[in-house]
Amino acid sequence: MRTFAVDWSGDARSAHRRIRVAEARPGRLRSVRGGLDRDSVGELLLGLRDGDEPVVVGMDFSFGLAGWFATTHGATTLPQVWGLAARDGERWLRECPPPFWGRPGTRKPAEDPARPLLRRTEQEARDRGLRPLSTFQVGGAGAVGTGSVRGMALLGGWRAAGVGVWPLDAAPGPAGVLLVEVYPRAMTGPVVKSSAAARAVTVAADPRVPAGLRDDVVATEDAFDAALAALGMAEHTAALAALPVLSDPTSLLEGRMWLPPPP
Known part of the structure; x- marks a missing residue:
């Protein structure tokens, strides 16, 4: 491999x-x-698809967004989240509507258990002592949101092409x-x-x-x-x-990080 x-x-x-x-x-x-x-x-x-080994x-970058945000915008599957990013992502980055923040004049939303700023996989990583940031942060130190939104917008096309x-x-x-x-x-x-x-x-x-x-x-x-x-x-x-397809609803909507086992 x-x-x-x-x-x-x-x-x-x-x-x-x-x-x-x-x-x-x-x-x-x-x-x-x-x-x-x-x-x-x-x-x-796409070029790597045709090699002689896996x-x-x-x-x-984050492959998904918090589930509550996805469903609020009508997405019930991860590919639908990618479709949202492809359609609306540049507007999110330009206008920075809540819950996005990081552009001048915007503030991080208040913590709300019903509308968490982290996906479950990010919270689990934090429980391991890691410090992933929220995908909703699109500006400021360490922000990952801009790259994630622009990456998600491409995932659907790559997958349709056989990746x-x-x-x-x-x-x-x-x-x-x-x-x-x-x-x-x-x-x-x-x-x-x-x-x-x-x-x-x-x-x-x-x-x-x-x-x-x-x-x-x-x-x-x-x-x-x-x-x-x-x-x-x-x-x-x-x-x-040996990675299998996952079946839990949260992973299928929010995506999931692959992390090496703890040392």
Whole structure:
């Protein structure tokens, strides 16, 4: 099985400057590449369908929205949520209507148990000590909403073209591509990613990163996340190769992160 991780970007004009794609095998990073925009990532995924071995690709954006928001807008399935994002996502990002926040003049909504800002999978990750942010946050430090909305808008087309998306689709058989939502922080550890020096120390101590790739991995936070996520996924290829379709209603509406088992 081939294992890739994509550090995604929601940047409207310069996503190619941020997106990084890494490939790893168990115990060894194979490559880190940049220069791809969102459309180019889609072309890469479609090209991987025709390989002679299965591929799992980790994408670091949210594959869904909180269930209450989806149903309020008439979506009862995850593909319908993607359709909402394709139809209304740019307006959400432009106008930032509640519960979205992060643009100038907007505020984070008050906590409401009936309208949680986190999906169940994000809350479960927090229960493990991780700190995923709400997809409704589209601006400010660490915001993931913009990239997620623009990523969700593409998932339906990719799936229609034959790329599987977990948890709706199971792991590929002898060939094919499956996308899984990942949270790179679960695989990078507690390093201060904003520090190039800290990234360099982490990479230098990791025997899975060949010397010839260290500079590329350290160069940006995006490359670091992609590389460490790909390596973390490659440590669990047996589990990824056995991923089943999930049947619980929440996962089928909100999506679900794949996380490595706790250490």
